[in-house]
Amino acid sequence: MLDYLVVGLGLAGISFCESLEENNRSFVVIDNDSQRASVVAGGLYNPVILKRFSLAWKADKQLIEAIPFYRSLENKLQVSLDFKLPVLRIFASIEEQNLWFEAADKPALQPFLSTDIIPNRNPHIEAPFGYGQVLSTGRVDTKALVAHYKSFLAQKNAYYQELFGFEELEKHKGFFQYKDLRFKKIVFTSGFGLKENPFFNYLPLNGTKGELLTIEAAELKENRVIKSSVFIIPLEKNLYRVGATYKWKDKKNKPTPEAKEELLAKLDSFLSCSYVVKDQQAGIRPTVADRRPLLGAHPEYEHMYVLNGFGSRGVLIAPYAAKRLFNYIEKDIPLDKDMDIARYRKKYVKF
Numbered sequence: 001m002l003d004y005l006v007v008g009l010g011l012a013g014i015s016f017c018e019s020l021e022e023n024n025r026s027f028v029v030i031d032n033d034s035q036r037a038s039v040v041a042g043g044l045y046n047p048v049i050l051k052r053f054s055l056a057w058k059a060d061k062q063l064i065e066a067i068p069f070y071r072s073l074e075n076k077l078q079v080s081l082d083f084k085l086p087v088l089r090i091f092a093s094i095e096e097q098n099l100w101f102e103a104a105d106k107p108a109l110q111p112f113l114s115t116d117i118i119p120n121r122n123p124h125i126e127a128p129f130g131y132g133q134v135l136s137t138g139r140v141d142t143k144a145l146v147a148h149y150k151s152f153l154a155q156k157n158a159y160y161q162e163l164f165g166f167e168e169l170e171k172h173k174g175f176f177q178y179k180d181l182r183f184k185k186i187v188f189t190s191g192f193g194l195k196e197n198p199f200f201n202y203l204p205l206n207g208t209k210g211e212l213l214t215i216e217a218a219e220l221k222e223n224r225v226i227k228s229s230v231f232i233i234p235l236e237k238n239l240y241r242v243g244a245t246y247k248w249k250d251k252k253n254k255p256t257p258e259a260k261e262e263l264l265a266k267l268d269s270f271l272s273c274s275y276v277v278k279d280q281q282a283g284i285r286p287t288v289a290d291r292r293p294l295l296g297a298h299p300e301y302e303h304m305y306v307l308n309g310f311g312s313r314g315v316l317i318a319p320y321a322a323k324r325l326f327n328y329i330e331k332d333i334p335l336d337k338d339m340d341i342a343r344y345r346k347k348y349v350k351f
């Protein structure tokens, strides 16, 4: 009898598995590649919403937990994951510079917004009003993280690559049975796959498709993240990620020519050097109507839980939310009301 079955191995699944490991709980993971958000993500962590110059929800608290979390994964998996990178926001006007300084004066934002205007010295970027720099930012290589974590679990025989079949889950008194696996608790960490989950599909997960390009730009020579109408994120060897799009209707993981066109038009509005598009990827962000995570216990079935709804900020939110779900399940520590799925209790119809 295992302690847990975890369904899904993106940022949510990995973060929850880490809580289980830390607390010596036995578990296996069932996962397939039906969802791609964690694999394709830009991987940026940045506590500030750069459209409005405001602090993202609890980002200061999440950052404190996320940095040591990824550092400990680097040690455990023996791979570099956290690349510290400055994020520079291009100012479109003097008015925007002023708004930035107003924001930087607010106590919550003071630690995260530099009050220097950084002049642009890159001849290939159009930024006549300079940049504002966000502090405490970086990129987690989420693709490498997922790949290495999978191998780590596979070596322990704790990873099953298959589609979880909901109809095969048997509920017994005090335990569950799935094929030949017996376990005390089940946690669904399946990103936008939640839509197919008959136990939790009453939750208002909307899903927002995002697409990114990888370009090669030999002349650009930029080692900072540049944010204008899109992000340019430096990778290795003259490669850069460019993105992302936000689309609410299409829920397929397939890249589209429209998104490529949109991203290139935005890129060309502030980048003047030549480049070659090397790759295009798409995924569905697990976004929620009220922009808060979805954590907690099933309203009817005991020992069945969900960890989801990280939207476009999974890198920072996942470690924070996973730890709180574990503490809720195992230590009876109540969840924050704004993350707890109990807020959607009225939407649940018994089946």
Ligand SMILES: Cc1cc2nc3c(=O)[nH]c(=O)nc-3n(C[C@H](O)[C@H](O)[C@H](O)COP(=O)(O)OP(=O)(O)OC[C@H]3O[C@@H](n4cnc5c(N)ncnc54)[C@H](O)[C@@H]3O)c2cc1C
Pocket (backbone or CB within 6 Å): 007, 008, 009, 010, 011, 012, 013, 030, 031, 032, 033, 034, 035, 036, 037, 038, 039, 040, 041, 042, 043, 044, 045, 162, 163, 164, 165, 189, 190, 191, 192, 193, 194, 196, 209, 210, 211, 212, 243, 244, 245, 282, 283, 284, 285, 286, 307, 308, 309, 310, 311, 312, 313, 314, 315, 316
């Ligand atoms: C284009 C794009 C760019 C992004 N950029 C950033 C960024 O820069 N910074 C940031 O913080 N966030 C970013 N995000 C958001 C981030 O990717 C998500 O918040 C996060 O990855 C969600 O993780 P998750 O584990 O909940 O879901 P997922 O990553 O979707 O993982 C769910 C896993 O469960 C599996 N699964 C689902 N159903 C089943 C089933 N029935 N059986 C078996 N397995 C199943 C899936 O295949 C998948 O492996 C971006 C997202 C996109 C799409």
